[in-house]
Amino acid sequence: MPKLTQPSLENVASVLSQGVIVPTLTPFNDSGAVLADAITDQTRRLTRIDGLVGIAVNTADRERDSLTLAERSEVIRRTREGLDPGRLLLAHVGTLSNATLEEIETCQSAGADAVIGSAGDWQQGRAGGSVDERLDALTDLTDRLSLPVIVALDGDRRCRIAFSEKLINLARHCDNVIGFVLGADDDVVQYDQNYYALKSIGRPLACLTSSAGALFHNLNTGADGVLSPLAQLAPYEVAALYQASRSGRFFDAQALHNRLSPLIGLLSGHDDITRERICREIAHHRGLLATPEMRGVADPLSDQLMHRIHQTVEETGLDPVSWV
Numbered sequence: 382m383p384k385l386t387q388p389s390l391e392n393v394a395s396v397l398s399q400g401v402i403v404p405t406l407t408p409f410n411d412s413g414a415v416l417a418d419a420i421t422d423q424t425r426r427l428t429r430i431d432g433l434v435g436i437a438v439n440t441a442d443r444e445r446d447s448l449t450l451a452e453r454s455e456v457i458r459r460t461r462e463g464l465d466p467g468r469l470l471l472a473h474v475g476t477l478s479n480a481t482l483e484e485i486e487t488c489q490s491a492g493a494d495a496v497i498g499s500a501g502d503w504q505q506g507r508a509g510g511s512v513d514e515r516l517d518a519l520t521d522l523t524d525r526l527s528l529p530v531i532v533a534l535d536g537d538r539r540c541r542i543a544f545s546e547k548l549i550n551l552a553r554h555c556d557n558v559i560g561f562v563l564g565a566d567d568d569v570v571q572y573d574q575n576y577y578a579l580k581s582i583g584r585p586l587a588c589l590t591s592s593a594g595a596l597f598h599n600l601n602t603g604a605d606g607v608l609s610p611l612a613q614l615a616p617y618e619v620a621a622l623y624q625a626s627r628s629g630r631f632f633d634a635q636a637l638h639n640r641l642s643p644l645i646g647l648l649s650g651h652d653d654i655t656r657e658r659i660c661r662e663i664a665h666h667r668g669l670l671a672t673p674e675m676r677g678v679a680d681p682l683s684d685q686l687m688h689r690i691h692q693t694v695e696e697t698g699l700d701p702v703s704w705v
Contacts, residue, residue, distance in 0.1 A: 390529050390556055390557070390559055390585075391559075391585045393469065393494055393495050393529050393559055394529075394559040394560060394585040394586060394587045395585065396434050396435065396467075396469050397434070397435075397469065397531070397559070397560055397587035397589065397605065397606045398585075398587045398605035398606050399434050399606070400432045400433060400434035400606060400607070400620065400623060401432055401433050401434065401606065401607040401608075401609075401612050401616070401619055401620050401623050402433075402434060402435045402436065402437050402469065402471060402589065402606060402607065402608045402612070403427055403433055403435075403436050403437070403612045403613050403616055404436075404437045404438075404440040404441075404608060404609075404610060404612065404613055405420075405423065405424070405427070405436055405437070405438055405440075405460070405613055405669075406441060406444065406613065406657075406660065406661055406664060406670055407420065407438070407439075407444055407448065407456055408420065408423070408670055408671035408672055408674075409672065409674040409675065409676050410672060410674060411672070411674055413674075413676040413677065415448075415452055415455065415456070416671050416672065417455055417459050418459075419670075419671035419672075420456060420459035420460055420463070421459045421460070421462045421463040422463065422671070423463075423669055423670060423671065424436060424459075424460050424462070424463030424464055425463040426668065426669065426702055427616060427669070428463065428464060428465045428468060430616050430617055430620060431620065432620030432621070432623060432624055433468070433612075433616060433620055434468060434469060434606070435464075435468050435469030435470060435471060435494075436460055436464060436468070436469075436470055436471070437470075437471040437472070437473065437497060437608060438453075438456050438457055438460050438470070438471070438472050438473070439453050439456060439457075439472055439473045439474075440473045440497065440608075441657055442475075442653070443653060443654065443657060444657065444675075444676070445473060445475060446475075447676045447677055448676075450484060450487065453472070453484075454487050454488070454490075454491045455491075457470065457472050457488060457491035457492055457493050458491045458492055460492075461491070461492030461493075469494045469495065470492060470493050470494050471493065471494065471495050471496065471497055471531065472488040472491075472493040472495075472496050472497070473496070473497040473498075473533075474488065474496050474497070474498050475498070475499060476498065476499045476500075477498035477499065477500060477519065477522060477523065477530070477532070478522070479522065481498065482522075482525065482526070482527075485526055485527055485528055486527050488528060489527050489528050493528060494528070494529075495528050495529040495530065495531060495559065496526070496528050496529075496530050496531070497530070497531045497532075497533055497562060497608075498530050498531075498532060498533065499532075499533045500519065500532050500533065500534055516550060516551060519551060520550075520551050520554060520555050523551065523555045523557050523558055524555050524556075524557055526557050529557055529558075529559040530557055530558055530559070531558075531559060531560040531561065531562055531587070531589065532551070532552075532558055532560070532561050532562070533561075533562040533591070534561060534562065534563055534575065549578050549579065549582065552579055552582055552586055553582050553584075558586075559585070559586065559587060560586060560587030560588065560589060560605075560606075561575070561579055561586070561587075561588055561589070562589050562591045562608055563575050563576060563588055563589065563590060563591065563599075564590045564591055564592040564595060564599050567592050567593075567594040567595040568595075569595050569598050569599070569602070572590070572592070572595065572598075572599055572602070573602055573603075575588075576588050576599075576602065576603050576604070577603070580603065587605045587606055588603070588604060588605050588606075589604065589605065589606045589607060589608040590604040590606075590607055590608070590609065591608050591609055591610075592609060593609055593610055593611045593645050593648055594645050594649065596609055596611060596619070596622065596638070596645075597622065597626075597634060597635065597637075597638035600622065600623060600626035600627070600634065601626050601631065601634065604626075606623075607619060607623055610648065610660060611641065611644070611645065611648075613660065613664055613669065614644060614660060614663045614664060614667070614669075614699075615641060615644060615697075615699050615700075616669075616702070617699070617700035617702075618637055618640065618641055618699060618700065619641075621633075621637055622634055622637040622638065622641070625637060640697060640698075641697070643693045643696065643697055644663075644693060644694070644697055644699075646693075647659055647663075647689070647690060647693055648660070654675075654678060655682070657675065658673070658675060658678070658682055659682070659686075659690060661673040661674070661675060662682065662687070662690055663690060663694055666690075666691065666694060667694070667699065667701075667702055668701075668702045669702055
């Protein structure tokens, strides 16, 4: 497998550190089939937004598991067709393991610039072995990947802290690791500790905040880029929040955060399936998703919750999305 060159690695890491990555959802029809043409259309709408530096696909765990490898590859290809040159395309491949090596090569062939891989099993010990043995195995694995990788840290508080601390060595010694996704559980103390530890390494490394509720905090404490589900619902506002935070306009950023708070509240306190359904309903309502359908899920949202969703979106006054 060819070794990735340092300039290509640093270029991807640099772009990641310049704005917002939108984690998109895959559109399905009411029979559960992927609406391939709609993927390209929704990508073109997103690329018209200033401050968005790329798109990440196959990021929702339940959705990714429901797609075949061929379907996940088709999502990548169709997204690449609608993506402007210079914008990044990231593909989530689930938990990093030897089994993902072939899929990552497929991602590369389909047009992905980098992959996102979860370190959850390695953090929690499900991969087996001691902390040092797991770290050595993960380092060896990431060094063999055909694309640069952004490691998604498990937000579960039960993860072994010893491994989280040693994970810094992975970033220090493996050039293929170009970034980390932090903050999924809105734990701002842990986020700050991880961010500053990673930044102490002294090489190009993108730290992306994936938080919704703590997005304002993370951006103003320290974050290179954004990979938050909030960006797929309010892309203009999240891009503006990022720019205001990075340029030191604290009160502008605070005002944007306050404006988005009702939307953030909609996503809180639900199980993963309900949260995805809410995201799909909002994205569809805003013209960012062809349908709100979910594969393999029949139960609709309650009328009361649907009313709350639409009322909140309207009252928040989100910038309209341009149609292509």
